[in-house]
Amino acid sequence: MNHSSSYALLAEPIQKALWKLGWESLRPIQEQAIGFIQNSQNDLIISARTASGKTEAAFLPVLSVICQNPASSVQAIYVGPLKALINDQFRRLEELCEYARIPVHRWHGDVSASKKQKFVSNPRGVLLITPESIESLFVNRSSALNSLFHSLSFVVIDEIHALQGTERGTHLRSLLFRVDQCAINPPRIVGLSATIGDEKLSAEWVRPNATERVDLIKDDQSKKSIQYGIFAYQSSKDDEEQDSQSSHELSQDLYNSFSKGKNLIFANTRPDVEWYTDELNHLAAQEGRPDQFLIHHGALSRDIREHTEKMMQGKIPFSTVCSATLELGIDIGNVRAVGQIGCPWSVNSLVQRLGRSGREEDQPQIMRIFLPEDLFSFTQHLSGQLYPPLVQAIALTELMLESWVEPCESNSGDLSTLVQQILSVIAETGGLQAAELFKKLIVSGAFRHIDQTLFVDILRQIGQEDLIEQTKQGELILGLKGEKIVRSYEFYSAFATPPEFRVVYQGQAIGMLPTTYLPSENQHFLLAGKRWQVVGIDYDRREIGVVPARGRKRPKWDSLGPNVHQKVRQKMRQVLAENKQIGYLNSSASQLLEQARTTFSNADLIHRDLFALSLTKTLWFTWTGTRIHQTILAMLERHKIKLLDYGVAIELDLSFNQTIDLLHQLVRTKQEPRVLAKMVDPKFRRKYDEYLSEQLLEWSIAEDVIDINGAQSVMVELLKQFN
Template identity: 30%
Template sequence: MSTTDLLHPVVLHHIVNTLQWPGLRPLQEAAVQPLLAGNDALLLAPTAGGKTEAAAFPLLSRMAAEGWSGTSVLYLCPLKALLNNLLPRLERYADWLGRRAAIWHGDVTSTRRRAILAGRPDVLLTTPESLESMLVSRNVDHRAFFSGLRAVVVDEVHAFAGDDRGWHLLAVLERLTHLIGHPVQRIGLSATVGNPDRLLTWLQGAGAGTRSGHVIAPDVPVPSAAGAPPPGEVELDFVGSLQNAATVLAALHAGEKRLVFCESRQAVEELGSLLRSHGITTFLSHASLSADERRRSEEAFAEARDCVIVSTSTLELGIDVGDLDRVIQIDAPSTVASFLQRIGRTGRRPGSIRNCLFLARTGDALLEAAALLLLWGRGWVEPVIAPPEPRHIVAQQLLALCLQEHQVGDRTWPRWWNGLDPFGRSADPIIRHLVDQGYLDRDSGMLHIGPEAERRFGHRHFMGMTAVFTGAPEFTVLVGREDLGRIDPALLTEEVQGDRRLLLNGRSWRVTYIDWRRRRCFVEPADGGGKARWTTGGWAGRGFELSRAVREVLLGADPPVNLTRRAVERLAQEREERSSFVHPGGSVIVRDRHGDDLRWWTWAGFRANATLAATMAEVVDPVQRFDDSQIRLRKDLTRDEWMALVADADQRLCLPEVNKKALDGLKFSEALPERLAMATLASRLADLAGAADVLREPTRFIQT
């Protein structure tokens, strides 16, 4: 008997006769036995590798064979759009067995929600934030609704694990497990990651080490000893500007479907407008467009042929936009993992190959793209690592638990997280702060929501407490009653001559009225002249490995891809101009010819340089301090002082200093003692290992 035959007969019948598949893919075949056995698993495959079916077919088989009832499978995704995209497939598969799938997120109507609560679907597709809202809602009997839960599928699990949404996800799953009184099978779906075993252990949460788990990745290519990249057609070009990028795109690949990735919403808007001016059928997708606008763009693009869709990373994940011919990247994504997701959108048709064209606008962008492709060529992918010390998430979870249960024992609350660190007794200082500041009340040994939590988070039934990420305040843009999307309010306050014009969805709009109280503005179509801008939050900057790869490129390493003549010439120029800043044997300290500027070229990345600047604070320039590549030092520093200072610096590394204003970007930081909130930010800004590596290298002093 083959492993495929272990699936439920009805599921197997429909795979053969309804889907007319000749057989399962290797990943799907390999997943059958461990998932039928109830084991946890991490399923790895490139984009469009059949991961959803690899999880769904065994779970539906178990559902039928073991008589699961009620909502027995949760399917969690990071994006509502991805849930919407997956629902028809999972509805179809569930229907084979007379079962139902349904979706629950912020855009689902109250009528539809009531129907879901009245007749629990067998498979519920949702986000962690919507799952949290169900747990704290007075309208949901969460004990009854989730009583039949047996398995959780986390799609695009790597997108959660690397930030605070991952801590939130794990904490909510532990609360669910405690609520229903038994563990649930956890299945993660992901593209290639650099540390799959660690990612699986992370997903298992408190159950790690006590439950069986398997990394299943038969379709993921293993890099050869020579470091040859996976097959595909990748080209790197230098174009110098977004206008030139639009000209190149208008001239290339006519008649084909092209997906263009940009690294900012502003670039998406500007490129979309430029492409339309060239007569190219162009669609846009980014997070500040309304859900309806994005959906219309993605559906129209999926049905068209000779067209372009310009997107931020919103289309990096597994949303289906049809069969693509080309992927084009403006500048460079921030990680190799992102590049793998993006190039994986192509090459799905038989006989086609995966491809990506990089169009760099600046010398820095060209170097970053070359460095990223150098790492990719070696088969290197970033490890996915949860951010350290999520104390603010602990505070949020304590408040959410009190909302969920109405009151919780002041000594028994850690049981709800089943021993998952840091949601245990180490959080006692946070509890004390929450009580002292009125976020929680303590009465007869019980904790419950206090007046300060009501004041800060009580709006719209504590909706703001269910999401752990913050967004910049934005204005909604309306044409009549139609929602176009959201813009940065700075566009409505800056001084302008004449009409105030916005650029949204690749088109210009004239502002006709601003409703400041309700944060809305009304617009009408305009003939050009629109501007786009959004505030970005968080720390930008390259990581250690990518910064080191940039240094390698400057020292002469070329990525294993096609380089255009323009790219070769600009790389040569960058290498010539920066030749004094790199050395293969270590870091370089460069003093300019006038003696007014002294810079330490570490090529260590933003976080490592922040750590080094804090550790060497007595010799770092207090005003212009550091970036990804270098740290500015005091101009009077001597070589002897330097050598004495670095002799033991790797033994006394310290965390970077954090400006109190940065706390605004850490949601729920106000529910923490300030010192703990600052310590959380400092730990996340640090790269102790990278800083130590730099300090162990020789340092050369150079006069230019």
């Protein structure tokens, strides 16, 4: 191996392990990380593309520290968002740790009780674990926590971009602060991510109130060549023959693009994953190649998901149609190309999905986006004639090429996860004073923005709901309902999962369907990429019995996309306003863009964002992010304005001049976040929101949904167009 100054910093057993494993050199990101971790006591965020060696960049120096300072507890935790990801990393670390004689353990739902007990009896080395399994340790192994973590030195958090600004991220952050309280010295955090949108916000998530203690290194050496295209398919609702033809054309193009080699095809919804898996396998069967396309999404049984992962890791090349479940870095080997059906949700998601291809140094990253014909069906409405899905796909692509990704969103209004953590701490301790609880979760925990008055209000509210109760000595203990919640396996996760029915064929679980969209008896539907007919529904056991069938129908699941960032909407406006040719569009997409630009120009939307539809109706193109757009809707709702929301635009039942007058009024008037929060629905957005009062939910919405400054700023800029 080529020696370097960073290599010299590694402990001798780690150097020997690298030599035995045949490493020839360290990558630049690994060189940097070794220096940062060995020569500093700061936390660190490592940002680099998929397959760039981030995990080793973190663990080579971490394992070196462990080698040189062995202790009788876990010394490093790796937190992964998925069990499959933990299993992958276990395989990668096991060999390295074996040479260095460092024990490495997994802890998740599939690890046997005997292995877990053996680990608890003699905790050492590295522990790989999910956030939900850390929660399980606090609830079920509270007496072992100090012996497990007293000498913990490092916590490595993978895929931090997928955690920031989510209930799961808040949950994990709270759990890690509680782990800190079990350790002699708070462990250092090493965050791994392929994308960092806002360095300061990411540092704040890693170490609240001490961002100066967080270093960041980026792998800027990893620019790869990209082969990229956006393909749009046109049809008219008035022409069923053309509609069918263009649908077949999309499926055929998908098949031609991804029937060779190992590929991933992402779809935004589970119904689309199911539909296109069936379509593609039907085309493959016509060529005598059955089951060429595999399937992967969160509602499938574990056996089916693991079968897909195993087949993708094998030597026979398969392609998998999947949801975001394969967006994160589960190791399925080298993927030739990536497909995307429908407009991607965000730049972040686009970067992640593109990064799944071309893992080898000399290979390009290949991605094709397919926009189905129903996105461009004939529409009389002006906003629809701008073809937002196509323009958004272009805007996301342009921002990706500019190396911009979304910063993490604020999640400071997440009272649901605070309720969950209150129950968890009480379950861990058996009972404690409110002041101790406040210190543990608020003063020294992840909820530092919650003041004492609000905290007391939450305790009183969940006391009324029988989640907790107070003894005569003033200790908080679990109420009857609280005990029932904590005993449930679902308690370990902070995010909500909708009630579901299990789909079963000959005793074998295939997957789950939501109770809101159950098929009726004898009805056909798709699941796991196969066609089924319902033969019976057992409502007591929540099971649907099925047999294979020839007919098919799309299953249904609720699907809400994440918020669109303001910069994406502004880039969409820019794409429409300019004449720049886009080289990665197919001819149909180019024609649609040209039509959209002509409509945009003819309506004079280049110079103004308000358009008079008639003497009594006005269309307002807000060109802003979801949060500000929702705030504007709340303001209009409060003034009882009749409207239609088109996402990029709002149609108002007001004349043009009345709209201008209203905007002046909204800018001048002091707006109250809690008042506007009353206008926002739904109120229940998180797992434990049902136990919170209306006032607490309005506080939560005011924190996380309402952006008055942003909304008024958009209005001020709009009014400048008419001065």
